Amino acid sequence: DAKTTQPPSMDCAEGRAANLPCNHSTISGNEYVYWYRQIHSQGPQYIIHGLKNNETNEMASLIITEDRKSSTLILPHATLRDTAVYYCIVRVVVQDSNYQLIWGAGTKLIIKP
Amino acid sequence: DTEVTQTPKHLVMGMTNKKSLKCEQHMGHRAMYWYKQKAKKPPELMFVYSYEKLSINESVPSRFSPECPNSSLLNLHLHALQPEDSALYLCASSQSPGSNNSPLHFGNGTRLTVT
Numbered sequence A: 001d002a003k004t005t006q007p008p009s010m011d012c013a014e015g016r017a018a019n020l021p022c023n024h025s026t027i028s029g030n031e032y033v034y035w036y037r038q039i040h041s042q043g044p045q046y047i048i049h050g051l052k053n054n055e056t057n058e059m060a061s062l063i064i065t066e067d068r069k070s071s072t073l074i075l076p077h078a079t080l081r082d083t084a085v086y087y088c089i090v091r092v093v094v095q096d097s098n099y100q101l102i103w104g105a106g107t108k109l110i111i112k113p
Numbered sequence B: 001d002t003e004v005t006q007t008p009k010h011l012v013m014g015m016t017n018k019k020s021l022k023c024e025q026h027m028g029h030r031a032m033y034w035y036k037q038k039a040k041k042p043p044e045l046m047f048v049y050s051y052e053k054l055s056i057n058e059s060v061p062s063r064f065s066p067e068c069p070n071s072s073l074l075n076l077h078l079h080a081l082q083p084e085d086s087a088l089y090l091c092a093s094s095q096s097p098g099s100n101n102s103p104l105h106f107g108n109g110t111r112l113t114v115t
Helices: none
Strands: A009-013 A018-023 A032-038 A045-050 A061-064 A070-075 A084-095 A098-103 A107-112 B004-007 B010-013 B018-025 B031-037 B044-050 B053-057 B064-070 B073-079 B087-094 B110-114
Touching: A009 A018, A018 A032, A018 A084, A018 A107, A032 A061, A045 A061, A045 A070, A070 A084, A098 B044, A098 B053, B004 B087, B010 B018, B018 B031, B018 B087, B031 B073, B044 B064, B044 B073, B053 B064, B073 B087
Parallel strands: A009 A107, B010 B110
Antiparallel strands: A018 A070, A032 A045, A032 A084, A061 A070, A084 A098, A084 A107, B004 B018, B018 B073, B031 B044, B031 B087, B044 B053, B064 B073, B087 B110
16 A cells, blocks of 8 residues: 555646655654656656655755655756656565565656746 | 666567566666556566565566576566556666665666557
């Protein structure tokens, strides 16, 4: 069962910041939040992950609330090439230090010129 | 471009055929994964190999048979598939299955159609 809920779709104007929300109210203390995106006809691409603190890399920023029940992925200056399905994922421990990604249903982000 | 290479890109097979999907990575990763993705759905985990040993099998039917000949290669052997097995099959790798900072790197998948 999915541990995350995301809006099914969002629009954003080119050049603006895209803010993608995700709820993960049942997340446990040692479970990370991961974000991947999937551009049409390609495999998923890793974006960013975090546990408690906010994170930033060359692609995006991840803001996690203090209670860890929700997070927001921020693409600071969206371009047309950012049009994709964005997946919010919780990484859980399954056995003997093996981890599994529990994928949300994804948000289809459309960047408009 | 992706550092995980999957072949073939497309495959059409009949229900009585035997075929194999191949996956290769040269990043020195020690964990490799097979996922299945149906249209408009997230990927679903099928198998995990950790240090060339099968560590997770998500109750996948035996008509799917994984093989990990060495740390760089992962195969998925297909036999007697059903039309509902038509999907995008994705391979992924990570440095190790237990690392906190080891994201999965995905290939672009094999689009499988079973007729």
